[in-house]
Amino acid sequence: xxxxxxxxxxxxxxxxxxxxxxxxxxxxxxxxxxxxxxxxxxxxxxxxxxxxxxxxxxxxxxxxxxxxxxxxxxxxxxxxxxxxxxxxxxxxxxxxxxxxxxxxxxxxxxxxxxxxxxxxxxxxxxxxxxxxxxxxxxxxxxxxxxxxxxxxxxxxxxxxxxxxxxxxxxxxxxxxxxxxxxxxxxxxxxxxxxxxxxxxxxxxxxxxxxxxxxxxxxxxxxxxxxxxxxxxxxxxxxxxxxxxxxxxxxxxxxxxxxxxxxxxxxxxxxxxxxxxxxxxxxxxxxxxxxxxxxxxxxxxx
Ligand code: FDA
Numbered sequence: 001x002x003x004x005x006x007x008x009x010x011x012x013x014x015x016x017x018x019x020x021x022x023x024x025x026x027x028x029x030x031x032x033x034x035x036x037x038x039x040x041x042x043x044x045x046x047x048x049x050x051x052x053x054x055x056x057x058x059x060x061x062x063x064x065x066x067x068x069x070x071x072x073x074x075x076x077x078x079x080x081x082x083x084x085x086x087x088x089x090x091x092x093x094x095x096x097x098x099x100x101x102x103x104x105x106x107x108x109x110x111x112x113x114x115x116x117x118x119x120x121x122x123x124x125x126x127x128x129x130x131x132x133x134x135x136x137x138x139x140x141x142x143x144x145x146x147x148x149x150x151x152x153x154x155x156x157x158x159x160x161x162x163x164x165x166x167x168x169x170x171x172x173x174x175x176x177x178x179x180x181x182x183x184x185x186x187x188x189x190x191x192x193x194x195x196x197x198x199x200x201x202x203x204x205x206x207x208x209x210x211x212x213x214x215x216x217x218x219x220x221x222x223x224x225x226x227x228x229x230x231x232x233x234x235x236x237x238x239x240x241x242x243x244x245x246x247x248x249x250x251x252x253x254x255x256x257x258x259x260x261x262x263x264x265x266x267x268x269x270x271x272x273x274x275x276x277x278x279x280x281x282x283x284x285x286x287x288x289x290x291x292x293x294x295x296x297x298x299x300x301x
Pocket of ligand 1: 125126127128153155179180181182183218219220221222245246247250251268269283
């Protein structure tokens with residue numbers, strides 16, 4: 001029954017007019033062009049937040065389009081440096097060639113990582129669905145062997161994640177983002193219960209603190225954030241060993257200010273690009289309440 005309701009809902013979402021979705025997108029996406037995202041990054045930096053920039057898009061298999069994306073990422077590194085912004089870059093493997101082949105994707109990452117190093121910046125490899133997990137971890141391991149400017153993302157909902165982290169060599173170089181995980185995965189490989197996902201999240205966070213691993217704590221879940229605070233206090237973790245991360249536009253009910261009061265670093269994930277429509281539909285499907293939230297805010301003004 002639930003899956004029937006889901007299918008009806010998803011069919012309904014696809015019927016939403018682009019103009020309505022664009023109202024929603026304005027809150028969650030910086031815009032279509034590089035100038036748009038640089039303006040948002042500047043604003044965030046001026047308010048005391050770091051940023052990580054993502055060009056929207058996934059599952060590209062056209063080589064010339066992939067080359068354009070690589071050039072745009074390289075240009076971003078250059079402009080971030082030129083403007084002295086506090087921002088790095090997050091990239092999805094299937095955006096730069098994983099659907100073509102492992103080697104194609106690895107070479108794309110190598111190209112971009114050279115620029116991350118050249119401009120003294122950092123490359124975050126986003127984690128996609130479990131189909132890509134093995135390859136993504138392998139790519140990370142190849143890249144980190146000769147660079148300190150790259151880090152992966154791990155998803156707390158995957159059963160494998162704790163041991164993936166334990167099995168990562170060169171822990172002194174490890175710098176990862178921890179998120180719950182956004183893709184629909186089979187219960188054979190993923191934890192589906194909210195409380196169990198949070199339990200695993202905290203177990204992984206504790207592991208990072210115990211092993212001096214730099215961690216990006218990416219969540220909007222206030223109950224979980226309170227529990228992360230408890231672990232930070234328990235281990236008396238230096239605030240240079242972690243940062244909180246949020247998606248641009250997600251309401252945080254005072255928690256961003258709370259992080260700042262504690263002198264904890266906060267990084268905002270800022271997506272931009274021509275694929276804003278597809279991204280927005282994905283966000284709405286993930287959390288339909290946000291459509292209502294945006295509409296309510298719209299009529300309040
Ligand atoms: P949870 O889902 O419990 O949500 C907590 C609260 O926040 C709820 O009240 C919810 O309504 C609200 N909320 C959550 N998301 C919202 C949204 N988009 N808009 C409005 N309200 C929202 N995933 C992945 O698989 N690979 C990745 O690489 C990344 N990268 C990433 C980077 C950053 C910086 C963040 C914050 C998140 C990701 N994610 C991700 C997504 C992550 O896995 C997860 O799906 C979402 O963050 C939602 O989970 P929460 O931890 O926020 O908790």
